[in-house]
C-alpha cells in the first residue's frame with residue numbers, strides 16, 4: 438500500500454490562480470494531482486489581463502514583470518522572442534525593457550507559461566474543471582470542493598485565488614467599468630460621469646474616447662487624487678530607513694520628507710515609493726488595527742495615487758483632458774445613482790458641504806475599483822464552518838504572509854490558502870504581480886512539505902495519468 442498523491446485544488450484561474458499553479462509545478466518535486474477550477478475559457482487572464490480593451494496598457498514596465506518566481510526578466514524575454522526579427526537584438530531588448538506593453542499580451546504570456554509548466558511535468562496529473570466552486574467543506578485535514586456543474590472533488594489542500602469574484606455588476610447603480618455598450622451610445626453621449634479617479638477611471642475614459650465619445654467627462658471622487666506618472670526612465674528603488682513608528686501620521690510624514698529630499702538630490706520620488714515596497718507588508722502588519730483603519734480613511738487615496746502610477750504617455754493624455762476642459766474633476770461623494778430616462782441622475786455631496794446636488798448625465802460608470810468578493814457562496818461556506826474569517830477591515834480574509842488562512846479561532850487552517858488580492862486587508866501590498874508571484878511561491882513551498890492525508894492510502898497501481 439502506498440499513499441495517494443497529494444491533490445492540490447486551485448480555485449480561480451485568473452492571474453493569481455495561474456501563478457499559483459506554476460509555483461506548485463515548480464516547487465512540488467514529486468508526482469501530485471493539480472486541479473484548477475475556472476469557469477471562463479480564458480485561463481491566466483482574470484479581470485486585469487482579459488479582452489476588455491486590446492489597447493489597455495500595463496502600468497508596469499516589461500522588465501519588472503514575471504509570473505515565475507526567481508526569474509525577474511521572464512516577461513521581457515518572452516516578449517522579446519515574440520517580436521525578435523533577427524536584427525538589432527540589443528536595441529530591441531533594451532527598448533522593450535522600458536516599454537509598457539498591452540495587458541492582453543501579458544495575459545497571453547501567463548497562459549503560455551502555465552501550459553508550458555504543466556507540459557514539463559508529465560508526472561503531474563492536471564485537470565481543469567470548467568465550473569464555479571460553490572462550497573469548500575473542511576473535513577479536518579481534507580477538503581471537499583463542490584461545483585455548480587461538476588462532480589465534487591476531494592483535495593488535500595485548497596488555494597483560493599478568486600479575488601474579484603464572478604459578478605461584474607456594481608452596487609452603486611452606475612454601469613460597471615467595462616460594460617459593453619453599443620458604440621453609438623458612447624459616440625452620441627454628451628456627458629459621462631466617472632465615479633472614482635484612479636486607474637480604472639483612466640481605463641474607462643481613454644476607452645470611451647477610442648470608442649468615439651467626444652463629450653464632457655465628469656470625474657467625481659472624494660479627494661480628487663489623480664494617478665501620478667511613472668518617472669521618465671525606469672528607476673532604481675531607493676531604500677530609506679523609516680522610523681519604527683506605529684503611527685500612520687509619523688510614517689507618512691517620513692515618507693513625504695524622504696521623497697522631497699530625494700527630489701532635491703536629483704532622485705525621482707518614484708524611487709522612494711519603489712524602495713518601500715519590499716517592506717510594506719511588514720509595516721502594515723506591525724500597525725495596530727486602529728492605525729490601519731486611519732490609513733484607509735485618510736491616507737489611502739493619496740497613497741494609491743502615488744503607488745499605482747501611469748505610463749508617462751498615458752498620464753500626458755489624461756492631463757490634456759483636464760487642461761483642455763474635456764474632463765473636469767469634482768471633489769465630493771456620490772450618494773445615489775438612478776436611471777433617468779435614457780441617462781443617469783446622480784446625487785452628489787460636494788466635499789466639505791452638507792448640501793446635496795443633482796447631476797444629470799448621459800452615462801455613468803462606477804470606477805471605484807475592484808474589491809475582493811467575500812460574499813460568494815464559496816467564501817461564505819468556509820466562514821460559516823469557522824475555517825476562515827474576514828480580516829479586521831473586511832477587505833479580504835485573515836491570512837499569514839504566505840496566504841495560509843486563519844480560522845475563526847485565529848489558528849492557521851492546515852492546507853487552506855488565500856492568495857493575491859483576497860489578502861489585502863491582512864498584508865496590504867499584495868495586489869500586484871511581483872508580490873502575488875512571491876506569495877504563490879511561498880505557499881507552494883509550504884505545500885511541498887505537506888503529506889497527503891493518511892486516510893487516502895490506496896494502491897499505487899490505481900493512480901495514473
Ligand SMILES: Cc1cc2nc3c(=O)[nH]c(=O)nc-3n(C[C@H](O)[C@H](O)[C@H](O)COP(=O)(O)OP(=O)(O)OC[C@H]3O[C@@H](n4cnc5c(N)ncnc54)[C@H](O)[C@@H]3O)c2cc1C
Pocket residue numbers: 448449450451452453454474475476477482483484485486494495496497568569570571598599600601602603807813815856857858868869870871
Ligand atoms: C484592471 C487592472 C489592471 C492591472 N494592471 C496591473 C499591472 O499593470 N501590473 C501589475 O503588477 N498589476 C496590475 N493589476 C493588479 C493585479 O495583477 C491583479 O490584482 C491580479 O490580476 C489579480 O488576479 P486574480 O487572479 O487574483 O483575480 P481575478 O482577476 O479577479 O481572477 C479571479 C478568477 O477567479 C475566478 N473565480 C472567481 N470565483 C470563482 C469561483 N467561485 N469558482 C471558480 N472560479 C472563480 C474568476 O472567473 C477569475 O478568472 C491590475 C489589476 C486590475 C484590476
